[in-house]
Amino acid sequence: MGLSEKTREEARQIMARYPKKRSALLPMLHLVQSEEGYVTPEGIALCAEELDLTKAEVGAVATFYTMYRRKPAGTYHVGVCTNTLCAVLGGDAILDSLKEHLGVGHNETTEDGTVSLEHIECNAACDFAPVVMVNWEFYDNQTPATARELVDGCRSGNPPAPTRGASSLCTFKEMSRVLAGFPDGRAGEGVQAGPPTLVGLQLAQQRGDNAPAYPDGTVPGAVVDKSGGEQ
Numbered sequence: 001m002g003l004s005e006k007t008r009e010e011a012r013q014i015m016a017r018y019p020k021k022r023s024a025l026l027p028m029l030h031l032v033q034s035e036e037g038y039v040t041p042e043g044i045a046l047c048a049e050e051l052d053l054t055k056a057e058v059g060a061v062a063t064f065y066t067m068y069r070r071k072p073a074g075t076y077h078v079g080v081c082t083n084t085l086c087a088v089l090g091g092d093a094i095l096d097s098l099k100e101h102l103g104v105g106h107n108e109t110t111e112d113g114t115v116s117l118e119h120i121e122c123n124a125a126c127d128f129a130p131v132v133m134v135n136w137e138f139y140d141n142q143t144p145a146t147a148r149e150l151v152d153g154c155r156s157g158n159p160p161a162p163t164r165g166a167s168s169l170c171t172f173k174e175m176s177r178v179l180a181g182f183p184d185g186r187a188g189e190g191v192q193a194g195p196p197t198l199v200g201l202q203l204a205q206q207r208g209d210n211a212p213a214y215p216d217g218t219v220p221g222a223v224v225d226k227s228g229g230e231q
Helices: 005-015 021-036 041-051 055-064 084-088 091-102 144-155 172-179 195-207
Strands: 076-081 115-120 132-134 137-139
Touching (some): 005 021, 005 041, 021 041, 021 055, 021 172, 041 055, 076 091, 076 144, 084 091
Parallel strands (some): 076 115
Antiparallel strands (some): 132 137
């Protein structure tokens, strides 16, 4: 299909956000990925031309970060975490179940192009383990059965809403565009820390515990006014 002139124009918009234009490389890679579903050689060339970098320099970045795909991702890119807590709670079983159910392995895409599967690292959502992500949206507390239902919904074009965050699931290309810094109005941070993380804080509050003061006498977490006094 090739990259459009609009993509080049938007790449320059991204570059204008930064005092040094080469700092725009990461969002620009998301931008070119949003057009064809992966970082193509043409996308690497565009970034290199606009940023005065070599193709090798751009390619090194594109291959270092796993969120950049080097072959077409599915319309819905499914990532299963199998780091320690997710694995203990069933992440490995979920990944194995999806491999069998979809007939694909790690970094592979179904023949119809709707779903790609990836074994991913920690999503920093251990309170909600085991976690599956689709186009970087959270699906918490999954089981092999619910994960199969999730990918079936994606393949039918009727994916369920994420557990938290956005109210609906967009496509991989659409999410890549959001990550490039072009909001689509769907953003919603949702719940971050879950009950397991908050237990310690709640106990400290119930007991009236306070963190010890810093050497200069200030208290951690205290609000400091402009005159330097604590509130």
